[in-house]
Amino acid sequence: MSHATGSSTTRTPTPTPARTDKPVQDGIPEKMRAAVLFGPGDIRVVDREIPAFGPEEVLVRVAMCGACGTDLKILAGHFPQTPPFGEYTPGHEWTGTVAAVGENVDEFRPGDRVCIEAHHGCGRCANCVTGKYTACLNYGDVSKGHRASGMTTDGGFAEYAVHHVAALYRLPDHLSPEDGVLITTAGTGLYGLDAAQSYIVGQDVAVFGPGAVGLMTVQMCRLMGASKVILAGTRKSRLDLGLELGADHVVDVTAEDPVEKILELTGGAGLDLTIEASGGPDTPQFCVDVTKRGGKILFVAFYPGKVEFDLSSAIRKDITMYTSRGEGGNNVERAVALAASGQLQGERLxxxxxxxxxxxxxxxxxxxxDGDPLKVVIVP
Structure with a gap:
């Protein structure tokens, strides 16, 4: 399935073709600069060959690649199923221009601007068939067609990157590369809302964590008709930006008790939906405490280690908890549409x-x- 036009919430299984990698074409250099991870904390920019690409893959000249907390875990050597040290280029939030296409690709052509979703499922397992390709049952198995750009395969901290055609989306001309990078991030929040079956029109919602994922999710909660959108976090600059992007209220957890404040803002009832995007070990307990009886908690963050919270309290309150990973369910395409209409702002982050x-x-x-970074991008 192409994502150049149309939309769908599921993916139909397609057989993985025999791999016949295509060599570098005319006008494309034989070598490129790429950041290679040689060991924990040891990333170096070196010369590498331009990657070959298969019949259903696309070679992209990278314009920009975002860096995030997941990349810090990868850099430290604490992320599972990455390629071997000395061979591996991270970077999973990238955008660029098509340089060449595989022989079976007719959805794109050289010169097209594209953004991506990092995950391409195998297309053949039960999860992929139902659109849950970020939970592909063949995760990490390139031989069966799975690839997670910058995680299980080489990514975008390089001048060129290869990705499957089904995980590319045409980037409208009026959107910037910065917008293209954040569209991938927006897909994470949208997929979480999708996975949590959250029809939030008229509901009270809070987002913990005003990072890139949290701030993009705040915008989407506003667009989806939430009655009250609350943003909680620790950095004033990010909270202030959240107010500009659609939050009704912000809570500085370093200056006030987030539970007391959110309960006050909701008239003591608590939240219909609480979204945990901070990755703070103490935040899951806050989420339980501020969610109303029968409400929902959505976890989209990764954590530095194991977390503890009062699960019995969540059970007594009949809270339903959801997790989601990445940007599945075709939600990046939806994010492209929102950004194209001017309703979703990425470049400001x-x-x-x-x-x-x-x-x-x-x-x-x-x-x-250093310098209060929000979203840092790498420009090859």
Whole structure:
């Protein structure tokens, strides 16, 4: 299935063709610069061959690639199923221009601007057939057609990247590369709302964590008709931006008790839906405490380790909890449509640009929060 036009919430299984990698074509250099992970904390920009691509794959000249908290885990060597050190290029939030296409690709042509979803499922397992390809049962098995760009296969911290045609979307001309990077992030929030079966018109919703995922999700909750959108976090600059992007109220958890404040804002009833996008180990308990009886909690964050919270309290309140990973269910295409209409703002979240050669400095800035980074992008 192509994502150049149309939309669908499921994917039909397609056989994986025999791989006949296509060599570099005229006008495309034989070598490129790429960031390669040589060991925990050891990422270097080196010369690599332009990647070959299969009959259903597309070679893209990368314009920009975002860096996020998941990349910090990858950089530290704490992310599962990545390729071997010394061979692997991370980067899973990228956008660019089509340079060449595989022999079976007619949905795109060289010169088309594209954005991506990182995950392409195998297309043949039970989860992929029902649109849950971020939970592909053949996750990490390239031989069966699965690829997660920048996670289980080489990604976008490079001048060129390869991806399956089904995981590419045409980027409208009036949207910037920065918008294209954040569209992938927006797909994560939309998929979470989709997975939680959250028809939130008229409901009270809170988002914990004003990072890129949280801020894009705030915008979507506003667009989807939530009655009250509350954003909770620790950094004033991000909370202020959240107000500009659609939050009705913000809660600085360093200055006030988030449970007391959110219960006050909801008249003591609590939230219909609480979205956990912070990854803070203490936040799941806050979520339980502020969610009303019979409400929902959606977890979209990754955590640095195991978390503890009062599960019995959630059970007594008859709270339903959901998790979702990545940007499944064709929700990136929906995010493209929202961005194209001007209703979803991504570029405003980008605070720092670094050339590929300075990727080590970019990660230092993210880790040390130097200069209050929100979304850092790498430009090859």
């Amino acid at each position: 980008v605070t720092h640009h670094f050339p590929l050669e300075d990727i080590e400095e970019a990660f230092r800035v993210i880790k040390e929060r």
